[in-house]
Every structure is written in structure tokens, then in C-alpha cells.
Amino acid sequence: MKNLHLLAMTGALSLAVLSTPALAETNPGGFYAGVSLGYQSTDMDWKTERTFEPNGNLIAPFSDPTESLDDSDTSYGLFTGYNWVVGQGKWVLGAEFSALMGDASDEIRNRIPGLGDPDSNPTSFSEVETDDLALGLSFRGGYMVNNNTMVYSSLGVSQLEVETTSTCPADTNVCNPADGLQRFSDDERMTGWTLGFGAEHFLSDNLVLRAEYRHADYGDFDFTAIPAQSGSSFGADATIEVVRQTLEVGAAYKF
Known part of the structure; x- marks a missing residue:
């Protein structure tokens, strides 16, 4: 449903761009360089791969080892690039660098997946969050559908910082109460691929409006959610899979 909502909004914005009256022919x-404003949705799926006794021996998980986390937020961005016109002026090739600001976070309030009893009190909990800044480099291919409007697709790479935190508030299920509250964090700058499509319309020789949908898959982040510590805590190794979808409108100035 979330994907359909994003695609529907992208289609409506693209139609609005395409329906803008054409002006004199422009050179794309x-x-x-430009700015963007958008909406982003981030999925962060957690899977605990291994659970351990405090002495380090492998054990079967004693709660569900999986959890789906997600968050949506407004995004703000800057982008700059260069276009080359080929094929008698109808085809456009380009490269673009972007910086997108907009964080995402979600938490599992009653357990560390695979460990702990969700019905106990107090209980352990987990959180996943992404950094405010995602950097991307993409290559674009476009086609001029009329003198002033281009539709395009893009393929690129993007980097995003992801941090996980697991907390034991002195419970008896995961951590030894005698050690007090324990918190364990891990982070990684993830690199993934992006795929997008959109439309641009030249209001003049220099002013351009755009609407774009982008899908980014950052792959898996392998980490230790909580280390097995003799006499102190059970342990868990886990994986986070991060996927982000972004819908943007933007304005650019062509030099």
C-alpha cells in the first residue's frame, strides 16, 4: 500500500509537470544545481541470526527473532549535475550528485528480538535509526518528449549511516540486574544502489522544475546486538536490511 501511494503521487506530479504549457525550445x-523537498519512507527489517548463553554457547531464540521497523518523514535535499545532449537533441545523458537530509527511527519497545520475555517487567528494548544525511551519485538517461519537457530514469549509488541500540534496564531475562542498566550500540555507513524515474520541465532557458521517485536498497548490516558476557548477559548477532523510498519535487537553475 505504501508503494502504491508513492507511485500514485509521483504519477500525479509528473502529469502536472508534463501538462505545463510549452515555451520556446530550450537546450537541456x-x-x-537545485533544491528538493520530499517525502521518504524507510523500512528497517531486523533479523536475529544467532543467540547465545552468557558463556558463549549457541542456543535457540526464546522470542521471535524478526521484527519489521519503519518510519516516514519529510526530506530536504541539494543536487547538482551535468547533462549531455545526444541523438539530434532528443536524448540526454547526465550525472548527478545529491545530498538528502531526513532522518528515520523506530524501536522495539518490549524486547531484543530473539531474547527476553516481552511480557516481563522491566524488559529489554531495541532501536534502529538512520543518520540525517544520505549522499548519492547517479547516472541519468532522458528523452525530450517536447521542446521543454524531459522524462528520465536514473541508476546510482547512495550511502547512509545506520545505528542500532539494544538496552537492558537491569532485567532478569537478558542482563544480570546486579550490573544495572546496560546499553550496546553499533553503527555502519551502508552503501546501496538506487533506481529512480521522473520528469523535468523548463520554465525558461535557466529555470527547471522536476518530480522524481527514487528507490534505494542499502542491503544488510551485520552487527552484534548484545555481546554474550559470562555472568552478565545473554548474546545475539543480528542483521538489519534497509530500504528507502523517496518522492521529491524540486527546482533547479541551469547555468
């Missing part, structure tokens, strides 16, 4: 080639 050259340098450009």
Missing part, C-alpha cells in the same frame, strides 16, 4: 545540456 550543461551544468545545473
Whole structure:
């Protein structure tokens, strides 16, 4: 349902761009820079791969080892790039660098997946969050459907910082109460691929409006959610899979 909502919004925005009255023919080639405003949805699926006794021996998980986390937020971005016009002026090739600001976070309030009793009190809990800044580099291919409007697709790479935190508030299920509250964090800058499509319309030789949908898959982040510690805590090794979808509208100035 979330994907359909994003695609529907992208289609509506693209139609609005395409329906803008055409002006005199413009040249899409050259340098450009702009700003964007959008909506992003981030899925962060947790899976605990192994659970351990405090002495380090493998054991079967004693709660569900999986959890789906997600968050949605407004995004703000800057982008700059260069276009080359080929094929008698109808085809456009380009490269673009972008910086997208917008964080995401979600938490599992009653357990560390695979460990602990969700019905106990107090109980352990977990949180996953992403950094405010995602950096991307993409290559674009576009087609001029009329003198002033281009539809395009893009393929690229993006980097995003992801942090996980697992907390034991002195419970008896995961951590030894005698050690007090324990908190364990891990983080990684993840690199993934992006795929997007959109439309741009030239309001003048220099001013461009755009609407774009982008899908980013950052793959898996393997980490230790909580280390097995003799006499202190059970342990768990886990994986987070991060996927982000972004819908943006933007304005650019072509030099």
C-alpha cells in the first residue's frame, strides 16, 4: 500500500509537470544545481541470526527473532549535475550528485528480538535509526518528449549511516540486574544502489522544475546486538536490511 501511494503521487506530479504549457525550445545540456523537498519512507527489517548463553554457547531464540521497523518523514535535499545532449537533441545523458537530509527511527519497545520475555517487567528494548544525511551519485538517461519537457530514469549509488541500540534496564531475562542498566550500540555507513524515474520541465532557458521517485536498497548490516558476557548477559548477532523510498519535487537553475 505504501508503494502504491508513492507511485500514485509521483504519477500525479509528473502529469502536472508534463501538462505545463510549452515555451520556446530550450537546450537541456550543461551544468545545473537545485533544491528538493520530499517525502521518504524507510523500512528497517531486523533479523536475529544467532543467540547465545552468557558463556558463549549457541542456543535457540526464546522470542521471535524478526521484527519489521519503519518510519516516514519529510526530506530536504541539494543536487547538482551535468547533462549531455545526444541523438539530434532528443536524448540526454547526465550525472548527478545529491545530498538528502531526513532522518528515520523506530524501536522495539518490549524486547531484543530473539531474547527476553516481552511480557516481563522491566524488559529489554531495541532501536534502529538512520543518520540525517544520505549522499548519492547517479547516472541519468532522458528523452525530450517536447521542446521543454524531459522524462528520465536514473541508476546510482547512495550511502547512509545506520545505528542500532539494544538496552537492558537491569532485567532478569537478558542482563544480570546486579550490573544495572546496560546499553550496546553499533553503527555502519551502508552503501546501496538506487533506481529512480521522473520528469523535468523548463520554465525558461535557466529555470527547471522536476518530480522524481527514487528507490534505494542499502542491503544488510551485520552487527552484534548484545555481546554474550559470562555472568552478565545473554548474546545475539543480528542483521538489519534497509530500504528507502523517496518522492521529491524540486527546482533547479541551469547555468
